[in-house]
Amino acid sequence: MRNEYVQAVLAVVRLVPAGSAVSYGDVAELLGSGGPRQIGYVMSHHGGSVPWWRILKASGHAPEGHEAEALLFYLEEGTPLLGAFSSYLRTGEGRWRVDLNTARWAPTDNDFDRIDIIAEQLERSLHRLSVADDGMIL
DNA sequence: ATTCTGACTTGCT
DNA sequence: AAGCAAGCCAGAA
Numbered sequence: 297m298r299n300e301y302v303q304a305v306l307a308v309v310r311l312v313p314a315g316s317a318v319s320y321g322d323v324a325e326l327l328g329s330g331g332p333r334q335i336g337y338v339m340s341h342h343g344g345s346v347p348w349w350r351i352l353k354a355s356g357h358a359p360e361g362h363e364a365e366a367l368l369f370y371l372e373e374g375t376p377l378l379g380a381f382s383s384y385l386r387t388g389e390g391r392w393r394v395d396l397n398t399a400r401w402a403p404t405d406n407d408f409d410r411i412d413i414i415a416e417q418l419e420r421s422l423h424r425l426s427v428a429d430d431g432m433i434l
Numbered sequence: 435a436t437t438c439t440g441a442c443t444t445g446c447t
Numbered sequence: 448a449a450g451c452a453a454g455c456c457a458g459a460a
Contacts, residue, residue, distance in 0.1 A: 297457075297458070319442085319443085320441075320442055320443085321442070321443065324442095324456090330456070330457080331442075331443090331455060331456045331457085332442035332443060332455080332456085333439095333440060333441095333442050333443090333455070333456055333457075334442090334456065334457065335441090335442080336440070336441045336442055337440070337441080337442095337457080337458090338441095339441055340440085340441045341441095343441080348441085351441085352441090353441080353442070353443085354442075354443055354444085355443090358441090359441040360441050361441075362441075379448090391448080391449090
């Protein structure tokens with residue numbers, strides 16, 4: 297995984313505002329590069345420095361193994377939830393998920409501009425790298 | 435080239 | 448709502 301790609305993904309994730317969320321696939325689509333699994337890879341290995349809980353499965357379920365911690369952030373940010381999150385909070389039992397239909401981030405024109413810039417920078421660096429690789433083959 | 439793996443997604447029970 | 452199969456994208460062996 298190119299570092300440029302990782303940085304681009306993290307840059308997009310940082311734009312997602314508190315109280316909202318997007319799916320892994322959404323991020324890939326906004327970035328115009330890679331797929332949901334690539335975003336998942338980046339988040340699992342480099343997501344620690346960004347609001348990782350705002351990126352979830354398309355179903356609205358929090359990232360594997362981080363449900364409890366993520367739930368605290370959702371409650372804090374007022375992220376719309378579905379299901380038995382309160383009993384999950386008390387007993388650890390019960391299933392819940394983010395109401396992605398309501399919570400899904402709708403980027404403003406300004407946000408789209410920023411995303412375009414990020415995507416464009418990524419394209420440039422990847423193209424440059426591919427040219428360099430060709431040179432190495434000879 | 436082939437196969438496996440994964441913080442994924444969609445469609446079908 | 449939950450489980451499963453297949454599809455998907457990149458990287459690693």
